[in-house]
Amino acid sequence: MSNMKYSNKTESNYDIKAAGSDTKTFVLWREIIMAYVSPAIMAGIGGLVTADKGLQIAALTTIGGTSALVALMLGLWLHNGGGHKRWIIGAPHLVVIGIFALAGASLGLLAAWVTSGLLEIMIPIDRWTWVDRIWIDFPLSGFIASTIVTWRWRAAVRTHFSTKGEDKK
Incomplete structure (x- = not known):
């Protein structure tokens, strides 16, 4: 009985569940954790193999953090109305993922530009080594997180719509 309540609550909150099962396939907090x-x-x-301390630190900060932030923003947008746009559901899978991947990389470049500009203005320190890294870390993290979240969300939506269509027949 409690499993039935959980399933109904999940379906109403996320409007996405696996076909023929009570388990949910796209849950935002899990996507954010995996994106980090x-x-x-x-x-x-990679930092351990190359003995690059900067990469090891960036893995936990700029790389993982940017990926988690992009996954959060994109997941919230998809869940709160952006995902109801007809072109997102109707367009070919790879086209939608490609568009969101490019958008994620572009937002990463914008974030790197804003971050490096603000740091130079607010805290004039000669050379911050990690500021040079954000030009690679932010766009790449945005690209990867956007691709993964969109791929998984789109697969869950397709499964959900095909399940609903079968129920009506």
Whole structure:
């Protein structure tokens, strides 16, 4: 009985569940955690292999943090109305993912530009090594997080719509 209540609550909150099951496939907090952990682990391993302390620190800060922030913003937008746009659901899967990946990378570039500009104005320190990294970290993290979140969200929406269509027949 409690599982039934949980399933109904999940479906009403997210409007997305797996076909033929009571488990949800797209949950925002899980996507945010995975958006942080996945690139942070990969960059951390790269930092260990190359013995690059800067990359090891960036893995936990600029790389993982930017990915989590992009996943949060995109997931909230998709959940709160952006995902109800007809072109997002109707367009080919790879086209939608490509558009969002480019948008994520562009927002990452914009964030790097704003961050580096503000830091130079507010705190005039000769050279911050991690500020040079954000020109790569922010756009790449935005690209990866946008791709993963859009891919998983789109797959969950397609499953949900195909399940609803079968129920009506």
